[in-house]
Amino acid sequence: MRNGDLDFGTPAVPGEERAGRVSLTVDGHMVTVPEGTSIMRAAAEAGIPVPKLCATDSLRAFGSCRLCLVEIEGRRGLHASCTEPVTEGIAVQTQNEHIADIRRGVMELYISDHPLDCLTCSANGDCELQDMAGAVGLREVRYQDGESHLDADEDASNPYFSFDPSKCIVCSRCVRACDEVQGTFALTIDGRGFDASVKTGADDFFSSECVSCGACVQACPTATLMEKSVIDHGVPDRVVKTTCAYCGVGCSFKAELKGDQVVRMTPDKDGFANHGHSCVKGRFAWGYANHRERILEPMIRDRIDEPWRAVSWDEAIDHAARRLKAIQAEHGTDSIGGITSSRCTNEEVWVVMKMIRAAFGTNNVDTCARVCHSPTGYGLKQTFGTSAGTQNFDSVAHSDLMMVIGANPTEGHPVFASQMKRRLRQGAKLIVADPRRIDLVRSPHIEADHHLPLLPGTNVPLMNAFAHVVVTEDLVDHDFVGERCDPASFEEWVAFAAREENSPEHVALDTGVPAEDLRAAARLYATAGNAAIYYGLGVTEHSQGSTMVMAMANLAMATGNIGRPGVGVNPLRGQNNVQGACDMGSFPHELSGNRPIGDDALRAQFQSAWGVEIGEEPGFRIPNMLNAACAGEFKAMFIQGEDLAQSDPNTQHVEEALAAMECVIVQDLFLNETAKFAHVFLPGTSFLEKDGTFTNAERRINRVRPVMASKTGMEEWEVAQALANALGYPMEYASASEIMDEVASLTPTFANVSFELLDRVGSVQWPCTDDAPAGTPIMHRETFVRGKGMFVLTDYQPTEERANRKFPLLLTTGRVLTQYNVGAQTRRTDNVDWLNEDVLEIHPADAELRGVREGDWVAVTSRMGEISLRATVTERVVPGVVYTTFHHPDTGTNVVTTDLSDWATNCPEYKVTAVEVRPANHRSSWQETFDVRLTEQTDLLPHT
């Protein structure tokens, strides 16, 4: 579909800036393009569109439709302009009577096998076939009724799009998009000649390998593959560019609307993070914004067993302010606090953070990044000097090797995974370190060179063994280390790494990874050329999460894999604005830009800008707040867009803390699990209503633009601003843009950033310096931000959570493609068609031993608690390890997780819980309590 984009027909030449230039004439106009460009693209750049159907600039030239034929002076016959590269001095003719006759003849053939129902077709007005029939001047179809595909049956099995083969012109754009763009290879052309048709290799789309990314739908030039929303609502008539609010990839989208109705979300070709691609969540799962369960009016109540009262904004703000003041009066300034959300915009986070520090007058502010990537911030700051990933996503196109550790990109970061897979198909090597056989280990045209199925909790010895091999086999990049790194720390690290306890042979017992595999993988990493590390929460969510981040950073420095395209240490951030929420200074010990609150000069700068005193002592982290609440010392909490009661570990403890507080203020879209313990509910806005910015995993600041008016009548930052004002601290932002101006003025990493800049250049990767005004794709190029790269010793301290006789299995948790985090959004979309419950993955050997069969209900018990869920028996997990997701609140996965956490940052150890699994025939007692509370709390909602 075109949605107004100019389609050049074939992709730009890779590395175009380095290619030679070729000049030619097209219909007499001189045009100069990079060598290797197609004639079609050259013509398009000269402003001369050549008719086409099978060509689109997101896919390699294919040459099947034969509409784009042109003449080249001095050469015989006609040439397909999509597959014919330019050569110096050629004279191309795109139009004459002969060419027109042939194109009309081709179009006559197309239309002889296509329904003549344009007026009632869902693509009417947005159909390339229709356009081309017009462009070539087709006036009649002379062929009599013959063989056709007009009776082919529609496949409506996918909840979001329909496949109507009667309208298919067999251009293969869908097949090629699935192959080249998404890399799933779910589609094929089946049959030969006239029987050639698009097939999935299964009964229908839904039961096939299709991951519903929608690349095929986007690529389809007709109504064959069409969004059901367009079928229902018609072709959109206006476009707003914005940014997806799901994972940390930060895909740019065009929201296509009819009035205020979103008709479809189309990934933006100009998006630097996604280049026109998307996943099932971003493209299709936006319906939650209009879900009937969304709460649009503020609500208050005095006790959590009382009914909610819907009130005006003024009353809600006033009520909240009075309660907070009263609590502070009685229990002290620091008896309250709050947390910011990684799902909200930088501007919303900033205002909540500022409200807590300035209006609450306390440093008791934390962010939900605490429970995901806080070790990343700590570890990369210690070693490199910046709490952020080192590369842009596009860097992966230059990688010779990728090492993926504790991340499952095809599920968690699917759009970046597609980019990784493209590079892997070009021959880059791959190491996967993960307890599970994730899809990257082996999927169509992808096979990991090494899968290291380590036991949960043994990342650090694994990485230390990599270091051991690099050091003892002299695979160190001495030039890099000598020039760029701190020599003393390096020497210590070498001595540490060389210790026998770090040898692959020694760690094999702990990690479960055979020494030979580990040695081979380490050699590959060190010698492959450009080696890049990509990691996720499988690294951070451990008691040694920070240690592991530093161990990876050490390894990258020792092998010289920092500071150029194709290398680096790259966190894959779980939520859309984890990077931003951290940058905004939401951690209790840091002001914006990850700067210590104890720095007097820094504090003075903020105090002068804000006109208030800021305490020098760090405030509470989330776990401290919860513990203090249980102890009766922490009484009130402002919770912006995070569902502590579902997402934080040891649910019983979280519930106890929430229940103990006197005033819990929740700002959210839905009555989430935490809100069931709340006293004030402030309805939030969906990303479709927000105005602001998100910062993705590659430090890219993307604009989020309001697609529709706020359904609550207030922007979220306005709500926090109103509360601050009601508390007596004046805030007077007139727009989100003004908030960013303040962020930029107080934060070196955000210097020079403004909405004006972002609207002008699209997006930037901080920092925007004088040398790099448009941002910094790759960090630490010449020197490390901290000066010399610092090696840190990474002694292995096993987690206290060990498998034992009572709890012999290790549970690790994660997520799946179609669901997102606690599922608040995705559970309220048709994505539930793919997964509507959390299930436990268990290895056949462990299942056999316990009499568990596929689909059985099982109880999972840890020393913290018990839940029941269904089991699936699979070799994706190794013996001794079980796995589940935490998308569904009624599962209560975090009932069993522990409150162990990272030694440096308190990031919870979600990834390791010792459990036992046994067949079950009822829900657990926590789950039964949950069921009761669900009914009670739903009944307490105002009846409208």
Add this chain to the structure above:
Amino acid sequence: MSVAKVPRETLAVALGADELAAGLARAGHEVVRTGSYGLCWAEPMIEIDGIAYGPVTDLADLESIRLGPVEAIPELARQERRVFDRCGRVDPFDYDPAWLRSQLDCDPLEIIDEIEASGLRGRGGAGFPAHIKWRTVHDTPADEKYVVVNADEGDSGTFADRLIMEGDPFRLIEGMLLAGRAVGAGKGIVYLRSEYPLAAEIFARAMEAARDMGLLETFDIELFVGAGAYICGEETSLLESLEGKRGEIRAKPPVPAVAGLFGKPTLVHNVITLCAVSDILDRGGRDYAALGVGASTGTMTFQLAGNVKKGALIELPFGVSLRALIEDWGGGTRSGRPLGAVQVGGPLGAYLKEEQLDTPMTYEALATIGAGVGHGGIVVFDDTVDLVRQAHYAFAFCAHESCGKCTPCRIGAVRGRETVEELMASAQGDDELAIIRDLCDVMEQASLCQMGGMTPIPVRSALGLK
């Protein structure tokens, strides 16, 4: 003890050659299984102590079908057998590698120069100068290069590839090894059509013999059996098929010589093209170039089939007339009726009329009458031929064998078939002929490959359209 040579070749075996061989052995002859000389009309043709007999049905009655000394059989004696000089004469596995070994030390560029001097052109149908491909593959830097042999012999009335692979597989192995040496390839793959199981068996055995002789140490050969699609005889489709994909045409450029199998520089040749290499290198390119006419140098392996008395493979220098082939070698129509039409160059070749038979068989001369040599297949029809039905067949063949990638071929072939059906049912036919004329232009001008692009040739020639 007398030596009896009995062909082990598909046609001869189908006609009872295996039983004849057993019978001759029982009678005390030393039986040697050879290939066929290609005199199909004489099969099964056996040779006892140099005297040929055929077609043999009864070993007890050989005298009535005595053909005389093999070298004196006129249909053989008058040929110029360069490619087929060993075929029929020898035991396919009885091979002395000395000459080949001596050639494999040659400088690659000298080999290519000889090929250029010979004027050799591709025998698969396109007639593209071989040396240009060789030099391109040689000059394109790559970590790996391939020689791919197109043995997907699918043209109606052709069997030259099969005959040589069954009768002299080492001729092909020689060609592959020499080509591999010249272009710098380390691997050769033969893509053989699945309908040739005996050729597959014989070639595979020869391959193993070559391996035992140590000939495949720096250049290995693999045999790949296709899956029955005509379109895989087109080189890019063949490469897709070899890569394990659907047999679908690739757009060119890039040509396979630059980016072929798995994206590597690949020399793709028909069997017969490569089988000409030994003779060229043995006698020199200029000797080979001295045969033939103009730019059609060397010999062509014509294959005479259809309604003809003496179907055969006939290797002659380019330039012989079609009439001479049909009348002097073929003995006229089998039915005895007057000749009606001749289709030259396979199912996508032109239907020629009686008055065109004096055209010399060269690439250039045939082009002037809208025809082509193709792979050398000649199919004869007598005067009962219904050329409208043949036009219908041309479209139907294209519709059946089209890969379905490009629109003119995918839809056009079906619409063409349907329109010819309407033409057959129509009293007047002008409208239908106008549509067919336009469709032929579209298919010829716009098709991605020669499958759709050449289908208009038999259609136009059969219907008398210009």
